[in-house]
Amino acid sequence: MEVGAAGIAGDPAVDEAVIEQLATITDSEGFSVLGELLNAFLAATPVRLDALDQALASRDLAVVADQAHALTGSSASFGARGMAALCRRLRTAAEHGDHDEAQLVMRHLHAEFLRVRARLVTLTRRGA
Amino acid sequence: MNVVVVDDDPVVRLVLARAVGSLGHVALPADTAEVALDYVRRMTIDVVISDWLMPGLNGLQLCQEIRSRDAMEYVYFMLVTAHDDREHAMAGIAAGVDDCLVKPVDLFDLRLRLMVAERVTDLHRRLAERQRGLERTNVEVAATARLDPLTGLGNRLKMSEDLEVFRSRRDRYHQPFGVALFDIDHFKSLNDAAGHLAGDDALRQVASVVRRELREADMAYRYGGEELLVVLPAGVRRVAAAAERIRKAVEDAAIAHPGRPGPGSVVTLSAGVAGAEGDVQSFLLAADNALYRAKSEGRNRVMVATQWAAVPELAASP
Numbered sequence A: 001m002e003v004g005a006a007g008i009a010g011d012p013a014v015d016e017a018v019i020e021q022l023a024t025i026t027d028s029e030g031f032s033v034l035g036e037l038l039n040a041f042l043a044a045t046p047v048r049l050d051a052l053d054q055a056l057a058s059r060d061l062a063v064v065a066d067q068a069h070a071l072t073g074s075s076a077s078f079g080a081r082g083m084a085a086l087c088r089r090l091r092t093a094a095e096h097g098d099h100d101e102a103q104l105v106m107r108h109l110h111a112e113f114l115r116v117r118a119r120l121v122t123l124t125r126r127g128a
Numbered sequence B: 001m002n003v004v005v006v007d008d009d010p011v012v013r014l015v016l017a018r019a020v021g022s023l024g025h026v027a028l029p030a031d032t033a034e035v036a037l038d039y040v041r042r043m044t045i046d047v048v049i050s051d052w053l054m055p056g057l058n059g060l061q062l063c064q065e066i067r068s069r070d071a072m073e074y075v076y077f078m079l080v081t082a083h084d085d086r087e088h089a090m091a092g093i094a095a096g097v098d099d100c101l102v103k104p105v106d107l108f109d110l111r112l113r114l115m116v117a118e119r120v121t122d123l124h125r126r127l128a129e130r131q132r133g134l135e136r137t138n139v140e141v142a143a144t145a146r147l148d149p150l151t152g153l154g155n156r157l158k159m160s161e162d163l164e165v166f167r168s169r170r171d172r173y174h175q176p177f178g179v180a181l182f183d184i185d186h187f188k189s190l191n192d193a194a195g196h197l198a199g200d201d202a203l204r205q206v207a208s209v210v211r212r213e214l215r216e217a218d219m220a221y222r223y224g225g226e227e228l229l230v231v232l233p234a235g236v237r238r239v240a241a242a243a244e245r246i247r248k249a250v251e252d253a254a255i256a257h258p259g260r261p262g263p264g265s266v267v268t269l270s271a272g273v274a275g276a277e278g279d280v281q282s283f284l285l286a287a288d289n290a291l292y293r294a295k296s297e298g299r300n301r302v303m304v305a306t307q308w309a310a311v312p313e314l315a316a317s318p
Helices: A016-022 A034-057 A061-077 A081-095 A099-125 B010-022 B033-042 B059-067 B086-094 B107-144 B156-173 B187-194 B196-213 B236-252 B280-296
Strands: B002-006 B026-030 B047-051 B076-081 B099-102 B178-184 B219-222 B227-232 B269-275 B302-304
Touching (some): A016 A034, B047 B107, B059 B076, B076 B086, B156 B219, B156 B227, B156 B280, B187 B196, B196 B236
Parallel strands (some): B002 B047, B047 B076, B076 B099
């Protein structure tokens, strides 16, 4: 089954039910910490993607698998299901030593993160 | 509750820690299992929520490390596994994990699981407290059951147990010991003249003088009504010398004896000393016989069983 960027583009980038759940988390004074959480994800993810690009360029597939695994967890925590699926696919490719497939998935992952980021930025501006 | 949140991914860790904090608990974030272990060793931790796959120790190894500690406090362990990872969940529970959460952690689910965790850790805490209480009580009961309430000295039960210990040490390591059996002179007339409360009081004072004269390895017991037994880890000559020292100390303490004729009468002791030869019954009998001799020779003196004689250079002056 082909799960390309085009294939998942029809689905929402972010499952908003997950974001609504995250919005119920408050600090000790009762204020929502959603902004802090979204910003942490938006700041950490490009660093992961850079690490993935570098590992792919140097064909270090063990690092690709580790980084893809970590990104699966964090993207799933923010309801970015498409991203999480691509990360799982990237990890599988890396574990099988399939560098070409890994590079292909990586391109989709970059594109998908742009969609996710756009959605999350909208949500932060909305003050959710 | 104090909840350690272990995940090597800073974003996931932040979300979990904030969620735990939001539910009214203290969240302690740890980026490795080693940091989590450090928390568990240094402070009271109620719950650990740990990812499975981490650099260094993994979640399962962390759980095993925590379970292998010799500590009464129970740590409730929650393992976070991937959605389709039944194998790891099974292995985790088998290795001592209390609960498995599926990634990404559903916050409502987390809330429910933490309520269960609180109930279980509370139960463990109460059990541990009760256990500690029982152990304390056992120690206290054992000590009280071996104490004479009037004099604060050991009672007959304690005496029998200790004499067995002395005897087996003598047999195994050839460590000699001896006994001195004391009896308050004219105790009956003291009771008759001043009442039993005054008699009790005199007995208490004598016991406290005796206790002051003992060294750490020496033991004293209330043997009968007004009889005290002292056991010393020494040869018979040194036991006799110690008995004489005790006899003199009691006389010098000048405890009033209203039952004896003449003004300024004080409480005195007679004593029979025996080296611990043979079994317990026989050397106690020997000491008792020597005590009888001390009484019949005029009281307020120490007699040694083997010679049937007063301790010569230490004998009380008439």
